[in-house]
Amino acid sequence: MTNVLEIKNLAKKYDNFALKNISFSLPQGMIMGFIGENGAGKTTTIKAILDIINYEGEIKIFGLDIRKQATKIKEDLGVVLDDMFFPEILTPNDINKAMAGIYKNWDNQLFNNYLQEFDLLANKPIKTFSKGMRKKLEIATALAHHPKLLILDEPTSGLDPVARAEVIEIFQNVIAQENCSIFLSSHITTDLEHIADYITFINDGEIVLSKPTNELLENYGLAKCTAAEFKKLDSQDYLKYKKNKYDYEVLVPDKKAFKRKYQPAVIDRITLDDLMVLMIKGDK
Amino acid sequence: MFGFIKKDLAMIKSNFKLLGVLLIVYIAMGFLGQMDISFILPFLSVMVMISTFSYDNYNKWDAYAVTLPDGRKNNVRSKYLVTILLIVVMAIATFLLTIMIGYVNKEPVNYSELLIHMLGTIFGTILVLAFMYPIIYKFGLEKARIGIFVAVFAIAILGTIIIQYCDLTFLGKTFDNLENYLITLLIFLTIGLPLISYFISLKIVKKKEY
Numbered sequence: 001m002t003n004v005l006e007i008k009n010l011a012k013k014y015d016n017f018a019l020k021n022i023s024f025s026l027p028q029g030m031i032m033g034f035i036g037e038n039g040a041g042k043t044t045t046i047k048a049i050l051d052i053i054n055y056e057g058e059i060k061i062f063g064l065d066i067r068k069q070a071t072k073i074k075e076d077l078g079v080v081l082d083d084m085f086f087p088e089i090l091t092p093n094d095i096n097k098a099m100a101g102i103y104k105n106w107d108n109q110l111f112n113n114y115l116q117e118f119d120l121l122a123n124k125p126i127k128t129f130s131k132g133m134r135k136k137l138e139i140a141t142a143l144a145h146h147p148k149l150l151i152l153d154e155p156t157s158g159l160d161p162v163a164r165a166e167v168i169e170i171f172q173n174v175i176a177q178e179n180c181s182i183f184l185s186s187h188i189t190t191d192l193e194h195i196a197d198y199i200t201f202i203n204d205g206e207i208v209l210s211k212p213t214n215e216l217l218e219n220y221g222l223a224k225c226t227a228a229e230f231k232k233l234d235s236q237d238y239l240k241y242k243k244n245k246y247d248y249e250v251l252v253p254d255k256k257a258f259k260r261k262y263q264p265a266v267i268d269r270i271t272l273d274d275l276m277v278l279m280i281k282g283d284k
Numbered sequence: 285m286f287g288f289i290k291k292d293l294a295m296i297k298s299n300f301k302l303l304g305v306l307l308i309v310y311i312a313m314g315f316l317g318q319m320d321i322s323f324i325l326p327f328l329s330v331m332v333m334i335s336t337f338s339y340d341n342y343n344k345w346d347a348y349a350v351t352l353p354d355g356r357k358n359n360v361r362s363k364y365l366v367t368i369l370l371i372v373v374m375a376i377a378t379f380l381l382t383i384m385i386g387y388v389n390k391e392p393v394n395y396s397e398l399l400i401h402m403l404g405t406i407f408g409t410i411l412v413l414a415f416m417y418p419i420i421y422k423f424g425l426e427k428a429r430i431g432i433f434v435a436v437f438a439i440a441i442l443g444t445i446i447i448q449y450c451d452l453t454f455l456g457k458t459f460d461n462l463e464n465y466l467i468t469l470l471i472f473l474t475i476g477l478p479l480i481s482y483f484i485s486l487k488i489v490k491k492k493e494y
Contacts, residue, residue, distance in 0.1 A: 053493040054493055074353040079348075081348060084494075086348070087295060087336075090291070090294055097290050097294070098288070098291035
């Protein structure tokens, strides 16, 4: 399967933070969820992918080096960034006219369709929009030139559950109809469990894991055990643990093998939230 | 690039009313024979465009622009082109209005003097643009404002010292010799300075991280 996004040994150093040796890839037609706590390096990674910051390492999009063929690549990228967009004195109409002069494939009709679908008035300045409406406008702008890869930084933040569901459905439709791929960072991990084919987890500037979502949710588990049971565990069989008031929560990478070895262990299905919390806050 | 120009024009459309009102004030003052304010209109065009940097900065447009095709280059190019376009349009408008006012008031119009005045106004305002834009791109609008204030203050003090303590008669002679080439020189500088300024700004923006 062809990779639309390939990152090898990406590094970026700041005074108080560094991205260290980031490597992962996104196959064509797939959705990758990019998760991690605040300050873990999600936005810095996205900025490097989009050529907003300088970096060491190699980033290829559609098989091309972003530093060498940025213009060609960006024609086929749709972008939603956390807090960067058109100046708020402009209206969606202004954006429509401007983007028609920026992207070769800009689709006026499609943009207007999204505005209608999202109930956004075309002639109102962005400054009159709520946070959720702004986010919808950013999404409409990212989608209206038929991009082959969407790079989305927190695209559902500020949206209510109904709007979130609406947006996620649109992403799924885009994937199905346009053969597009999506790389999205989000704090709302329940959304990602529904739509992401792959999950990449970053912590303190390092990739902790990058796996297919199915594999992750099927293989990983959350074992609950008493203090006595915990003492009998081989530390090779779990990744992290958290001591609660009455029990231990243990993150296991292979729940079937764990269950076979420690019968009758109680293992719950893991959520991405559990995974994040234990990987970041858990002990080893 | 036209998309970036459309975006910048859309940002200043609310200021068109202000520029229109000033044109009317200019006409009224011309008819009343009051002081000449023709230099204000092109100068105001630069000020109006500089205000767009504030809006861009507030919504981090420059970072977003980088994600668009040829975003770094066209974002800078558009700012220069729209500003120069506005300056030239406003200078030509005041030029034509001055002729019209002279015609209505039945006063003789010195066309060559008026032309030099218009070119001088365009040159002066383009000088402001050529000086300010690279500073804005390098340090941001807020720091650039302080920097420009300090620079103007330093130049004023330095100028006063030079005038008081140095013999500048040779400069007068040099300018006398240049008189015949003044218009050519003005045109050359009016085209050359913004070009140099543009390439400096572009170099700054190409290296910039957001």
